[in-house]
Amino acid sequence: MTTISAKEIRDFLGCGFVMGDWGRAASKIAKLLPGEKGALSFCKYEDGSAAALINGSLSEIIICSEKASSALCDDKTLIIVSRPRLAFAKAANKFFVGRMPVLGIPKIAATAVIGPNCVISGDAEVGDNSVLYGNINILGRVKIGRNVIINPGAVIGAEGFGYEPDEDGTLVQFPHIGGVIIEDNVEIGANVCIDKGALRDTIIRQGTKIDNLVHIAHNVVIGKNCRIICLVGIGGSVEIGDNSFIGISASIKNQKKIGKNVTVGMGAVVTKDVPDNMTVIGNPARPYAK
Numbered sequence: 499m500t501t502i503s504a505k506e507i508r509d510f511l512g513c514g515f516v517m518g519d520w521g522r523a524a525s526k527i528a529k530l531l532p533g534e535k536g537a538l539s540f541c542k543y544e545d546g547s548a549a550a551l552i553n554g555s556l557s558e559i560i561i562c563s564e565k566a567s568s569a570l571c572d573d574k575t576l577i578i579v580s581r582p583r584l585a586f587a588k589a590a591n592k593f594f595v596g597r598m599p600v601l602g603i604p605k606i607a608a609t610a611v612i613g614p615n616c617v618i619s620g621d622a623e624v625g626d627n628s629v630l631y632g633n634i635n636i637l638g639r640v641k642i643g644r645n646v647i648i649n650p651g652a653v654i655g656a657e658g659f660g661y662e663p664d665e666d667g668t669l670v671q672f673p674h675i676g677g678v679i680i681e682d683n684v685e686i687g688a689n690v691c692i693d694k695g696a697l698r699d700t701i702i703r704q705g706t707k708i709d710n711l712v713h714i715a716h717n718v719v720i721g722k723n724c725r726i727i728c729l730v731g732i733g734g735s736v737e738i739g740d741n742s743f744i745g746i747s748a749s750i751k752n753q754k755k756i757g758k759n760v761t762v763g764m765g766a767v768v769t770k771d772v773p774d775n776m777t778v779i780g781n782p783a784r785p786y787a788k
Contacts (some may be wrong), residue, residue: 500525500593501523501524501525501536502523502524502525502538502593502594503520503521503522503523504516504518504519504520504521504522504523504524504559504575504577505520505521506593507524507538507559507561507577507589507593508520508577510588510589510592510593511577511579511585511588511589513579513580513585514561514577514578514579514580514585515577515578516575516576516577516578517567517575517576517578518572518574518575518576519575520575522558522559522574522575523536523559524536524537524538524557524558524559524594525537526538526594527539527586527590527594527595527673527675527697528556528557528697529697529698530551530552530555530557530560531551531554531555532554532555532556533555533556533557534556534557535556535557535558536558537556537557537558537559538557538559538560538561538586538589538590538593538594539555539557539559539560539561539586540560540561540562540582540583540585540586541560541561541562541563541566541582542582542583543566544563544565544566545565548562548563548565548566549566552566552574552576553571553574555574557574558573558574558575559574559575559576559577560574560575560576560577561576561577561579561582561585561586561589562576562577562578562579562582563578563579563580563581563582564578564580581662583662583672584662584663584664584670587662587670587671587672587673588670590673591670591671591673594673595673595675602620602621602622603621604618604619604620604621604622604623604624604636605621605622605623605624606618606623606624607624607625607626607627607628607644609626609627610624610625610626610627610628610629610630611628611629611630612624612630613629613630613631613632613633613634613650614632614633615632615633616630616632616633616634616635616636617634617635617636617637618630618636619635619636619637619638620637620638620639620640620655621638621639622636622637622638622639622640622641622642622655623640623641623642624636624642624646625642625643625644625645625646625682626644626645627644627645628642628643628644628645628646628647628648629646629647629648630648631648631649631650632650633650633651634648634650634651634652634653634654635652635653635654635655635656636654636655637653637654637655637656637694638655638677638694639655639676639677639678639694640654640655640677640678640679640680640694641677641678641679641680642654642680643680643681643682643683643684643704644682644683645682645683646680646682646683646684646685646686647684647685647686648685648686649685649686649687649688649690649710650688650689651688651689651690652686652687652688652689652690652691652692653690653691653692654678654680654686654690654691654692655677655678655692655693655694656691656693656694657671657674657693657694658672658674658693658694658695658696658715658716658717658734659693659715659716659734660672660674660696660716660734672696673696673697674693674694674695674696674716675695675696675697676694676695676696676697676698676699676700676716676717677694677695677699677700678692678693678694678695678699678700678701678702679699679700679701679702680692680702681701681702681703681704681705681706682704682705683704683705684702684703684704684705684706684707684708685706685707685708686702686708687708687709687710687711687712687728688710688711689710689711690708690710690711690712690713690714691712691713691714692714693714693715693716693734694716695716695717696716696717696734698717699717700714700715700716700717700718700719701718701719701720702714702720703719703720703721703722703723703724703740704722704723705722705723706720706721706722706723706724706725706726707724707725707726708726709725709726709727709728709730710728711728711729712726712727712728712729712730712731712732713730713731713732714726714732715732715733715734715735715736715752716734716735717734717735718732718733718734718735718736718737718738719736719737719738720732720738721738721739721740721741721742721758722740722741723740723741724738724740724741724742724743724744725742725743725744726744727743727744727745727746727748727764728746728747729746729747730744730745730746730747730748730749730750731748731749731750732744732750733749733750733751733752733753733754734752734753735752735753736750736751736752736753736754736755736756737754737755737756738750738756738760739755739756739757739758739759739760739774740758740759741758741759742756742757742758742759742760742761742762743760743761743762744756744762745761745762745763745764745765745766746764746765747764747765748762748763748764748765748766748767748768748783749766749767749768750762750768751767751768751769754768754769754770754771754772755771755772756768756771756772757771757772757773757774757775757776758774758775759774759775760772760773760774760775760776760777760778761776761777761778762777762778762783763777763778763779763780763783763786764779765781766778766779766780766781766783767780767781767782767783768782768783769782769783770782770783
């Protein structure tokens with residue numbers, strides 16, 4: 499297993515300084531929380547929460563800003579830069595992330611039905627009694643539960659759309675090493691795209707039904723028994739609670755939280771969190787009662 503020291507990472511970046519053991523090494527990348535032993539992570543926060551997040555992480559090399567550097571402790575090395583997310587993306591792409599398809603042998607249940615021209619690559623899993631119709635691409639670390647129906651043309655596990663602009667305007671791709679988890683009794687319509695997660699998995703909980711031509715971005719978590727109607731676009735890291743309904747052509751901005759039993763009306767543009775049991779409509783989306 500190849501390991502990369504904090505000094506090597508800092509030297510590659512050509513900026514910033516190191517606090518702690520320069521020789522401490524990482525063999526992988528991970529989300530800051532919970533983090534992983536032997537991993538490189540980053541902290542984007544600069545307020546009072548940064549120190550607690552860094553100290554609570556299991557990761558041992560953390561890229562952060564100078565405002566977060568008060569978190570230094572003996573079991574971690576901090577690489578201090580002005581733009582932690584950009585520096586992390588550069589280092590991760592250089593040392594830890596390959597661009598070739600994930601290798602492995604898929605595990606397909608004997609009772610699953612796979613239609614013509616399906617591609618199931620990497621270490622994907624397909625559960626009992628699931629049905630994949632023709633011309634479907636399942637890419638990499640995708641886990642499909644039992645009794646799942648996936649209609650023609652769906653692409654599950656493709657690279658997410660996440661970029662960080664460099665100083666000269668060049669777009670640096672943020673690493674996507676997560677997978678997709680599709681729980682039991684989910685139905686996915688034709689030509690749906692579900693991206694794999696960045697540093698965590700994209701998750702579709704059991705019983706949810708997704709109509710045709712829906713896009714679900716990286717890190718999204720959709721709760722149980724939701725209905726996502728055609729032409730919906732869901733931005734990265736959105737969370738949708740159980741039993742919610744997302745109407746035709748609605749758009750949800752990245753990192754927003756939609757509560758349980760929520761109705762998002764047709765064509766609504768959600769730019770703020772929506773609490774439980776609320777109906778929102780319009781652009782920007784607002785409570786129906788108003």
